[in-house]
Amino acid sequence: xxxxxxxxxxxxxxxxxxxxxxxxxxxxxxxxxxxxxxxxxxxxxxxxxxxxxxxxxxxxxxxxxxxxxxxxxxxxxxxxxxxxxxxxxxxxxxxxxxxxxxxxxxxxxxxxxxxxxxxxxxxxxxxxxxxxxxxxxxxxxxxxxxxxxxxxxxxxxxxxxxxxxxxxxxxxxxxxxxxxxxxxxxxxxxxxxxxxxxxxxxxxxxxxxxxxxxxxxxxxxxxxxxxxxxxxxxxxxxxxxxxxxxxxxxxxxxxxxxxxxxxxxxxxxxxxxxxxxxxxxxxxxxxxxxxxxxxxxxxxxxxxxxxxxxxxxxxxxxxxxxxxxxxxxxxxxxxxxxxxxxxxxxxxxxxxxxxxxxxxxxxxxxxxxxxxxxxxxxxxxxxxxxxxxxxxxxxxxxxxxxxxxxxxxxxxxxxxxxxxxxxxxxxxxxxxxxxxxxxxxxxxxxxxxxxxxxxxxxxxxxxxxxx
Amino acid sequence: xxxxxxxxxxxxxxxxxxxxxxxxxxxxxxxxxxxxxxxxxxxxxxxxxxxxxxxxxxxxxxxxxxxxxxxxxxxxxxxxxxxxxxxxxxxxxxxxxxxxxxxxxxxxxxxxxxxxxxxxxxxxxxxxxxxxxxxxxxxxxxxxxxxxxxxxxxxxxxxxxxxxxxxxxxxxxxxxxxxxxxxxxxxxxxxxxxxxxxxxxxxxxxxxxxxxxxxxxxxxxxxxxxxxxxxxxxxxxxxxxxxxxxxxxxxxxxxxxxxxxxxxxxxxxxxxxxxxxxxxxxxxxxxxxxxxxxxxxxxxxxxxxxxxxxxxxxxxxxxxxxxxxxxxxxxxxxxxxxxxxxxxxxxxxxxxxxxxxxxxxxxxxxxxxxxxxxxxxxxxxxxxxxxxxxxxxxxxxxxxxxxxxxxxxxxxxxxxxxxxxxxxxxxxxxxxxxxxxxxxxxxxxxxxxxxxxxxxxxxxxxxxxxx
Numbered sequence: 001x002x003x004x005x006x007x008x009x010x011x012x013x014x015x016x017x018x019x020x021x022x023x024x025x026x027x028x029x030x031x032x033x034x035x036x037x038x039x040x041x042x043x044x045x046x047x048x049x050x051x052x053x054x055x056x057x058x059x060x061x062x063x064x065x066x067x068x069x070x071x072x073x074x075x076x077x078x079x080x081x082x083x084x085x086x087x088x089x090x091x092x093x094x095x096x097x098x099x100x101x102x103x104x105x106x107x108x109x110x111x112x113x114x115x116x117x118x119x120x121x122x123x124x125x126x127x128x129x130x131x132x133x134x135x136x137x138x139x140x141x142x143x144x145x146x147x148x149x150x151x152x153x154x155x156x157x158x159x160x161x162x163x164x165x166x167x168x169x170x171x172x173x174x175x176x177x178x179x180x181x182x183x184x185x186x187x188x189x190x191x192x193x194x195x196x197x198x199x200x201x202x203x204x205x206x207x208x209x210x211x212x213x214x215x216x217x218x219x220x221x222x223x224x225x226x227x228x229x230x231x232x233x234x235x236x237x238x239x240x241x242x243x244x245x246x247x248x249x250x251x252x253x254x255x256x257x258x259x260x261x262x263x264x265x266x267x268x269x270x271x272x273x274x275x276x277x278x279x280x281x282x283x284x285x286x287x288x289x290x291x292x293x294x295x296x297x298x299x300x301x302x303x304x305x306x307x308x309x310x311x312x313x314x315x316x317x318x319x320x321x322x323x324x325x326x327x328x329x330x331x332x333x334x335x336x337x338x339x340x341x342x343x344x345x346x347x348x349x350x351x352x353x354x355x356x357x358x359x360x361x362x363x364x365x366x367x368x369x370x371x372x373x374x375x376x377x378x379x380x381x382x383x384x385x386x387x388x389x390x391x392x393x394x395x396x397x398x399x400x401x402x403x404x405x406x407x408x409x410x411x412x413x414x415x416x417x418x419x420x421x422x423x424x425x426x427x428x429x430x431x432x433x434x435x436x437x438x439x440x441x442x443x444x445x446x447x448x449x450x451x452x453x454x455x456x457x458x459x460x461x462x463x464x465x466x467x
Numbered sequence: 468x469x470x471x472x473x474x475x476x477x478x479x480x481x482x483x484x485x486x487x488x489x490x491x492x493x494x495x496x497x498x499x500x501x502x503x504x505x506x507x508x509x510x511x512x513x514x515x516x517x518x519x520x521x522x523x524x525x526x527x528x529x530x531x532x533x534x535x536x537x538x539x540x541x542x543x544x545x546x547x548x549x550x551x552x553x554x555x556x557x558x559x560x561x562x563x564x565x566x567x568x569x570x571x572x573x574x575x576x577x578x579x580x581x582x583x584x585x586x587x588x589x590x591x592x593x594x595x596x597x598x599x600x601x602x603x604x605x606x607x608x609x610x611x612x613x614x615x616x617x618x619x620x621x622x623x624x625x626x627x628x629x630x631x632x633x634x635x636x637x638x639x640x641x642x643x644x645x646x647x648x649x650x651x652x653x654x655x656x657x658x659x660x661x662x663x664x665x666x667x668x669x670x671x672x673x674x675x676x677x678x679x680x681x682x683x684x685x686x687x688x689x690x691x692x693x694x695x696x697x698x699x700x701x702x703x704x705x706x707x708x709x710x711x712x713x714x715x716x717x718x719x720x721x722x723x724x725x726x727x728x729x730x731x732x733x734x735x736x737x738x739x740x741x742x743x744x745x746x747x748x749x750x751x752x753x754x755x756x757x758x759x760x761x762x763x764x765x766x767x768x769x770x771x772x773x774x775x776x777x778x779x780x781x782x783x784x785x786x787x788x789x790x791x792x793x794x795x796x797x798x799x800x801x802x803x804x805x806x807x808x809x810x811x812x813x814x815x816x817x818x819x820x821x822x823x824x825x826x827x828x829x830x831x832x833x834x835x836x837x838x839x840x841x842x843x844x845x846x847x848x849x850x851x852x853x854x855x856x857x858x859x860x861x862x863x864x865x866x867x868x869x870x871x872x873x874x875x876x877x878x879x880x881x882x883x884x885x886x887x888x889x890x891x892x893x894x895x896x897x898x899x900x901x902x903x904x905x906x907x908x909x910x911x912x913x914x915x916x917x918x919x920x921x922x923x924x925x926x927x928x929x930x931x932x933x934x
Contacts, residue, residue: 048695051572062570103529105518105763108899196663197762197899221902225763228515228903295664296572296692432575432664435688436695 028311028318029386032445032452038313039306039448040441042070043362046289046305047296047436054293055332056088056264063289067269067305067329074313076271076327084342086332088264089113091293092257093120094216096187098127098226100233100250107222109187110294111256112171113203113335116212118185122255123148123214125184129230133169136177145182148252149174150189152227154220157193160367161360161422167191168202175215176206185214185254189223194427197221201292201430203335214256226250266290266331268339271309273316275324275459281351281467282324283458284413285312285451286340286404287358288333295434299425303439303447304358305329311451321459323353330404333359334430337403344407353466354414354458357402358451361428363421364443365450369395372414376465379457383416386453390446395419414466416458418450495778495785496853499912499919505780506773506915507908509537510829513756513772514763514903521760522799523555523731530756534736534772534796541780543738543794551809553799555731556580558760559724560587561683563654565594565693567700567717574689576654577761578723579638580670580802583679585652589722590615590681592651596697600636603644612649615719616641617656619694621687624660627834628827628889634658635669642671642682652681652721656690661894664688668759668897670802681723693717733757733798735806738776740783742791742926748818748934749791750925751880752779752918753807753871754825755800762901766892770906770914771825772796778918788926790820797871800826801897804870811874820933821881821925824869825918828895830888831910832917836862839881843932846924850883853920857913862886881933883925885917 053063096109128147130136155167175186190200206212233250287304291297330339370380384394399417401409520530563576595614597603622634642653657667666684673679700717754771758764797806837847851861866884868876
């Protein structure tokens with residue numbers, strides 16, 4: 001060994017004895033910035049070893065076992081499952097084909113959650129076309145009765161995801177509206193912004209007293225095809241009717257055989273970083289463990305579970321926080337937020353300092369919104385300053401929380417939204433394409449850094465700031 | 468009517484009588500530049516009214532009827548079908564799932580053309596992983612025998628599509644190599660550059676004397692999943708073996724039930740723009756009418772048929788060319804170039820001045836390559852100058868022709884390649900995503916303009932230039 005190196009090594013080995021000051025303890029944010037294998041590892045592991053994990057199924061139960069082991073291995077405390085039961089719906093066979101004056105073509109379709117079954121032989125009916133949900137609402141019953149309603153309306157991408165509630169009405173309640181008007185089924189254009197053949201799944205809801213009808217979503221290219229055939233058939237019919245002869249209208253053969261399995265077990269997974277002050281109210285951070293069944297639930301919401309667990313781990317590693325951090329990996333979010341409701345039923349009366357959720361993919365956090373008591377303005381200021389270097393702007397609108405913390409926020413618990421860039425989120429949302437390769441490790445890490453910075457401030461906030 | 472307008476109208480109406488010179492006759496290229504509904508209309512019509520048109524099926528026959536009517540309506544002459552018969556293979560049921568130490572997950576798979584059937588109950592076997600086709604070729608039989616071979620190797624995009632022959636070997640002959648080594652089935656990573664769940668179909672070939680085995684392609688995200696599970700299982704096995712216990716290796720359940728329907732009818736559709744000099748040899752331009760069955764064959768190859776027909780129509784409209792232009796919409800290209808072979812059998816002894824084919828999507832022409840006799844150098848120079856304004860560079864390599872004109876070019880017919888930008892071609896090639904929305908109308912029109920300019924020069928070339 002060259003003399004200089006040997007000397008350096010000896011000096012380093014004897015560092016403490018020579019009274020060289022130890023390096024400063026890194027902050028949680030610095031730990032997160034150094035590299036983050038935790039969020040990636042959770043996202044990769046959950047999608048690889050479990051994959052799709054539909055609420056109420058064995059796959060979701062396997063995900064809970066996986067989660068318990070993983071959160072314990074990360075060193076969290078009070079790691080536990082809180083079981084609940086929920087109505088379980090599972091997909092069956094599904095196919096759709098247009099029958100009209102053209103060569104028969106199969107369409108890619110996915111049944112919507114809570115869809116009724118057509119029975120294995122399927123049903124067949126004339127297409128009643130509606131350009132939007134609003135057009136269906138305005139339509140007279142006679143234009144719908146006995147037909148298969150199709151709801152068009154191509155979703156457009158938006159960074160803040162704000163189109164989801166607008167375009168999503170076609171899925172959320174379109175089939176219910178159609179059922180009340182006497183439709184025999186409803187097929188919608190997927191609530192999605194991509195041009196691939198994988199349909200976007202998702203839940204639909206029928207009012208009490210309305211008998212569910214079969215309901216499915218076509219991929220965007222398949223919806224385009226239906227629309228072109230429908231327009232062409234209508235032109236032919238108009239032309240031919242003038243000649244005294246009317247060809248058949250466009251019809252659809254539809255097979256959807258989902259099943260209701262009745263009440264099944266699901267559960268929430270909870271883990272904690274115990275705070276140093278047992279009297280202080282906890283910070284709750286949430287994601288959901290279940291996923292739709294078509295993809296492996298990478299961006300919805302394995303990455304969210306990875307982000308929040310990684311942030312909590314970094315805060316824990318940097319030193320015990322004052323407040324307890326409670327991690328909630330909720331079950332059965334996609335099919336009705338059953339996990340969020342179960343958490344609220346069990347814990348809604350406990351004090352919570354503030355609630356946050358990560359459930360909008362793995363792309364970067366671009367804005368932070370607050371809904372805090374006036375006393376917490378210094379907290380918001382500290383957080384806005386801490387996340388600013390990572391490209392996050394301070395929003396001017398109140399935070400709205402997320403699905404799993406929705407009941408808590410509704411009940412008055414303060415909330416912060418670390419808003420993720422949703423520009424491409426609805427390309428992937430609830431499709432077969434929601435797979436690990438869609439997670440950008442660089443943006444995933446930015447999420448962890450921003451979450452860690454935020455969580456560190458919240459966990460050490462004073463009782464005067466957050467009650 | 469104001470006085471000035473009335474005067475103008477009268478002047479225009481009496482234009483000829485007042486001896487105002489008529490406007491110059493537009494060239495074919497100018498006609499193409501004015502707007503081109505023909506290529507779009509053919510692409511849209513074929514994909515909407517017929518859709519997938521697998522060789523030998525009723526859908527391909529419907530496409531031929533559609534083509535005959537369409538080409539006649541465009542005013543072409545000698546529009547006819549030349550029937551031939553070919554071995555017909557059709558897809559059946561298909562599913563694949565990995566069984567190992569993890570939660571079972573379904574994979575998206577598509578059988579390759581000429582794949583054998585697993586039977587409806589499927590087969591099950593251990594995965595033998597190979598990083599590439601070359602690795603499989605180099606492997607000892609014992610590492611493959613009785614197993615399901617998986618061939619990895621992620622295709623990378625290239626503007627000139629040059630990776631297809633390199634990466635494609637895994638599909639073209641990988642299953643044949645595996646069968647000879649005793650594999651029970653072969654599953655490959657799709658020959659494709661995208662990250663969507665639709666697998667890339669395509670033909671595979673077994674040598675005479677080699678018994679076909681089941682062969683399928685996984686989508687890229689599914690291949691990623693298989694690779695991650697395989698690596699993880701191997702790590703577990705290595706670790707556990709050191710402990711004296713070996714867990715099961717990764718296995719796959721595979722169901723592929725394609726069928727051979729025996730000899731069925733297919734056919735070539737031919738149409739002509741008759742030249743003014745019946746002694747001059749014709750220019751032949753080709754595309755293929757059949758498609759794979761997963762998408763609607765928009766970029767492969769409805770757009771090619773639209774481009775060549777539009778170019779021929781513009782040349783015809785501008786005035787009768789000296790040489791006949793023969794349009795070949797070939798049948799059964801995808802499954803073995805049966806249409807190209809049938810054309811050569813019927814017409815290979817006739818003289819052809821030059822052959823061109825459009826079968827690489829609908830993105831812009833970026834380069835022109837020539838393989839012409841020395842006498843035709845002035846023709847090449849004129850074409851290069853004519854297409855230059857539309858962003859086309861002159862290539863330095865010889866043209867290679869296309870599949871359907873392959874036998875002609877092999878026999879010595881001169882060829883010109885109007886090379887299309889293939890950067891995103893293998894995102895879509897043979898997938899469910901090959902649908903109309905992937906065709907960019909602006910780039911489609913550029914193809915028509917470049918083809919029209921080229922075709923006009925070729926159709927009026929002298930006998931001294933092209934024999």
